[in-house]
Amino acid sequence: MIKPLFFIALFFFSAPGSAESLQITEAWIKNLPMVVPMRAGYMNITNNGSSKIAIESLASESFEKIEIHQSIEIDGMMSMQPIHGLAVLPGESIQLEPGGYHLMMMNPLQDLKLGDKIIVTLRYDNQTTQTIIMVVRK
Amino acid sequence: MKKAHLLIIAVLALSAGFIVSWIVSDSKPVKLEAGLWFGDQAKILPDFQLLDHNNQTLGKSELSGKWSLMFFGYTHCPDICPTSLQTLSDMLNSIDDIDVRRKVQIIFISVDPDRDTPTILKTYVQYFHPDLIGASAPLSELNRLTSVIGIAHSRDKITGNQRVYGVSHSSAIVLLNPEVEFAGLFGAPHDGHAMARDLVKIIERN
Numbered sequence: 001m002i003k004p005l006f007f008i009a010l011f012f013f014s015a016p017g018s019a020e021s022l023q024i025t026e027a028w029i030k031n032l033p034m035v036v037p038m039r040a041g042y043m044n045i046t047n048n049g050s051s052k053i054a055i056e057s058l059a060s061e062s063f064e065k066i067e068i069h070q071s072i073e074i075d076g077m078m079s080m081q082p083i084h085g086l087a088v089l090p091g092e093s094i095q096l097e098p099g100g101y102h103l104m105m106m107n108p109l110q111d112l113k114l115g116d117k118i119i120v121t122l123r124y125d126n127q128t129t130q131t132i133i134m135v136v137r138k
Numbered sequence: 139m140k141k142a143h144l145l146i147i148a149v150l151a152l153s154a155g156f157i158v159s160w161i162v163s164d165s166k167p168v169k170l171e172a173g174l175w176f177g178d179q180a181k182i183l184p185d186f187q188l189l190d191h192n193n194q195t196l197g198k199s200e201l202s203g204k205w206s207l208m209f210f211g212y213t214h215c216p217d218i219c220p221t222s223l224q225t226l227s228d229m230l231n232s233i234d235d236i237d238v239r240r241k242v243q244i245i246f247i248s249v250d251p252d253r254d255t256p257t258i259l260k261t262y263v264q265y266f267h268p269d270l271i272g273a274s275a276p277l278s279e280l281n282r283l284t285s286v287i288g289i290a291h292s293r294d295k296i297t298g299n300q301r302v303y304g305v306s307h308s309s310a311i312v313l314l315n316p317e318v319e320f321a322g323l324f325g326a327p328h329d330g331h332a333m334a335r336d337l338v339k340i341i342e343r344n
Contacts, residue, residue, distance in 0.1 A: 030216070030220055032220060032262075033261045033262055035213070035257075035261045036214070036258075037214065038214050040220065073309060076290075076309060076325065077290055077308055078306065078307055078309040078326070079294065079306035079307075080215075080304050098217060099217065099221060099327060102217045104216055104217075
C-alpha cells in the first residue's frame with residue numbers, strides 16, 4: 001500500500017528534468033459553496049536551490065484561470081492586486097496565506113467539495129513545470 | 139485668610155479639572171481589546187432599507203433589540219471575506235453564555251449588489267454559520283448607511299470581462315447597539331476571541 005502512494009507522491013511533488021524547482025507544501029483551497037465562482041488557494045513555497053525562481057503561470061483542468069494575487073490594506077480599505085512572476089530567492093520561503101498572497105482561482109470547471117484533490121501545474125521562469133496537489137479544505 | 143482663599147481656589151480648580159477631564163474622557167471612544175467603543179457617543183443612524191437573504195426588508199426596526207455586527211464585502215472576494223466571515227462565525231460560537239450569544243446578530247452586507255442576489259447571499263452566508271444574515275441594496279441606498287458609518291467601497295476599474303472585477307472595501311466590522319446606533323468599530327486584522335471578550339463585556343454592562 002505504501003509503495004504506490006510513495007511513487008504517486010514522488011510523481012506529483014518532483015519537477016521533471018534536472019532544473020531546479022520550488023518546494024511546495026501545505027497546498028490547499030478554501031472551500032466555498034458552488035454559487036461562488038472564486039476560490040483562494042494557499043501554500044508554503046520554499047526555494048532550496050541556488051538560483052532565483054519565479055512562478056510565471058499556473059493552470060489546472062479544474063479552473064478556468066488561476067492568478068497570484070495579494071490582498072492589501074491601504075487606509076483601512078482592502079483590495080486585491082495581481083502579482084506577476086512571484087519570485088522566490090534561494091533559501092527564501094514565501095507563504096501564501098489568508099490576508100496576504102494567495103492564488104485567485106477563477107470559475108471552477110467541476111463541483112468542488114471538502115477533501116477533493118485538485119491538480120495544479122506551476123510554470124517557472126526557468127521553463128520547467130511542476131505539478132502539485134491542492135486539497136479542498138474548510 | 140489669604141492662605142485659606144488660595145487653598146479654596148486650588149481645591150476648586152483641581153475639582154474643575156477633574157470634572158472637565160472626566161467629561162472629556164467620557165466623550166472619547168474607549169479602546170477595547172479588539173476595537174473601539176463609543177459609549178454615550180453612539181451615533182444615531184439615518185433610516186436605511188436593505189434587502190436580506192430571504193428577500194425581506196432589513197432596516198432599523200428589523201435590527202433593533204439586538205447587538206449587530208456588520209461586515210461589508212462581496213461573494214466574489216476569495217480571500218478577505220471568507221476569512222472574516224469564518225472569524226465572525228467562530229467568534230459567535232465562542233460566546234459560551236447563550237443569553238449573550240442570542241443578543242448578537244451578524245450581518246454580511248454585500249457592496250456588490252449587481253452580482254450578489256439574495257439567493258446567492260443566502261447560500262454563501264449560511265455556509266459559514268446558519269445564523270448569519272446576508273443583505274444588500276442598490277448602491278445609492280447602501281451609501282445612505284455606509285457614508286455615515288465611514289465604510290468606504292468602490293468597484294475596481296473593469297477591464298475585459300465585465301463580470302470579473304474586484305471591489306475594494308473597508309475591512310472594519312461595525313457594531314450597532316440594540317437602539318441601532320453606531321456604537322463601536324473593530325478594525326482588521328480581526329481577532330475573533332478578543333472580539334468575543336469585548337462583546338461579552340459590552341453586553342453585560344449595557
